[in-house]
Amino acid sequence: MEPEQENLEKELRAVWDAFAESIAESSDEEVLAEAREEGEDPHETAQRVRSALRDAVKSLQQRRLHEAEQQYKRRITEIYERQHRLPATPEQRRELLSLVFSRIPAMQTAVLTAQHREFSSLTDEDIESYLKQLDELGVLDRLGEPHDERRQ
Amino acid sequence: MVMKKSASPRRVPEEKAASADEVRAAIDGLSEAQLVRFKRYAERKIKGLGRRSLGRNHMDLLQDAITSTLAGDRRWNKTVDFSQHLFGAMSSIANNWAKKADPGETRLESELIHQNAEGEELNPLASAPAPDPSPEHQVSVKQQFEKIAKLLAGDQVALEVFGGLRAEMTGADIQEALGISKREYETTVKRIYRKARAILQ
Numbered sequence: 001m002e003p004e005q006e007n008l009e010k011e012l013r014a015v016w017d018a019f020a021e022s023i024a025e026s027s028d029e030e031v032l033a034e035a036r037e038e039g040e041d042p043h044e045t046a047q048r049v050r051s052a053l054r055d056a057v058k059s060l061q062q063r064r065l066h067e068a069e070q071q072y073k074r075r076i077t078e079i080y081e082r083q084h085r086l087p088a089t090p091e092q093r094r095e096l097l098s099l100v101f102s103r104i105p106a107m108q109t110a111v112l113t114a115q116h117r118e119f120s121s122l123t124d125e126d127i128e129s130y131l132k133q134l135d136e137l138g139v140l141d142r143l144g145e146p147h148d149e150r151r152q
Numbered sequence: 153m154v155m156k157k158s159a160s161p162r163r164v165p166e167e168k169a170a171s172a173d174e175v176r177a178a179i180d181g182l183s184e185a186q187l188v189r190f191k192r193y194a195e196r197k198i199k200g201l202g203r204r205s206l207g208r209n210h211m212d213l214l215q216d217a218i219t220s221t222l223a224g225d226r227r228w229n230k231t232v233d234f235s236q237h238l239f240g241a242m243s244s245i246a247n248n249w250a251k252k253a254d255p256g257e258t259r260l261e262s263e264l265i266h267q268n269a270e271g272e273e274l275n276p277l278a279s280a281p282a283p284d285p286s287p288e289h290q291v292s293v294k295q296q297f298e299k300i301a302k303l304l305a306g307d308q309v310a311l312e313v314f315g316g317l318r319a320e321m322t323g324a325d326i327q328e329a330l331g332i333s334k335r336e337y338e339t340t341v342k343r344i345y346r347k348a349r350a351i352l353q
Contacts, residue, residue, distance in 0.1 A: 013200040016352075057222060
């Protein structure tokens with residue numbers, strides 16, 4: 001940009017900045033009077049601005065929620081796509097989960113209480129899913145049990 | 153007036169940073185006059201950016217101020233008045249936009265792409281005029297300044313304050329140079345605005 005052009009842009013900006021600061025310092029009466037003078041309905045403007053500000057809060061929260069959901073889905077997909085060292089048959093897997101619960105009772109409380117369920121009511125799919133998640137958390141490694149021999 | 157407002161510090165301690173609920177409550181508590189003031193402040197900041205706004209409007213500026221407050225870029229320190237925080241945030245965002253749109257600054261198009269409040273990507277280059285002003289635009293700005301100076305003829309203080317603003321002097325410097333009070337300076341700027349608004353629209 002030519003120096004003269006650049007200067008004019010800067011001058012214009014400095015003048016409008018001063019006008020902006022001026023309205024920031026004006027009294028409520030002056031602000032409302034000026035809006036009316038310029039043909040604005042202050043009540044309608046205020047409603048529109050408040051609504052835009054609220055929308056910004058809501059949209060950001062929805063965006064965060066959406067991002068969290070996407071991250072959760074990616075994580076779950078990763079868990080299910082990963083090879084897990086689980087016993088081959090449903091019976092062996094049920095036995096392994098039972099072993100986990102007996103060794104780490106807090107885990108049973110966490111899993112079953114959260115689901116409001118009894119161990120006996122868990123389906124084979126539930127058990128496989130819990131074991132995969134526990135494996136992901138490193139719980140199966142901590143058991144020290146030679147469950148390797150029962151790997152899939 | 154280029155008096156510096158107390159913009160929120162970039163690093164607001166966690167315990168002093170407002171939560172989303174507190175920001176929402178602050179928005180709900182804003183008076184009608186304050187909301188109108190925000191809108192008019194944002195409009196003037198956008199007008200000052202001219203083509204450097206790259207197609208963004210005053211509502212974009214207001215919403216960006218809220219979004220950056222919640223996203224953590226410009227947290228609201230609860231010990232600071234919410235309105236002061238928003239003025240500071242808008243001013244800072246407008247400065248940032250001006251800097252990014254500076255034709256002298258090399259940048260990637262991807263740097264200009266931003267997200268609106270809905271998370272939708274907006275590319276200002278797709279619809280906005282180039283930030284580099286055309287010769288016609290420059291002539292027009294020059295003529296506008298001349299017209300305003302004519303309208304202010306006979307009001308020596310206003311003419312001098314207007315000259316000081318064009319010279320990018322701060323409000324405090326203008327007051328000192330002209331030997332006028334802060335109050336006199338503020339009423340003069342308002343007087344200039346009332347005369348200039350029809351020309352600068």
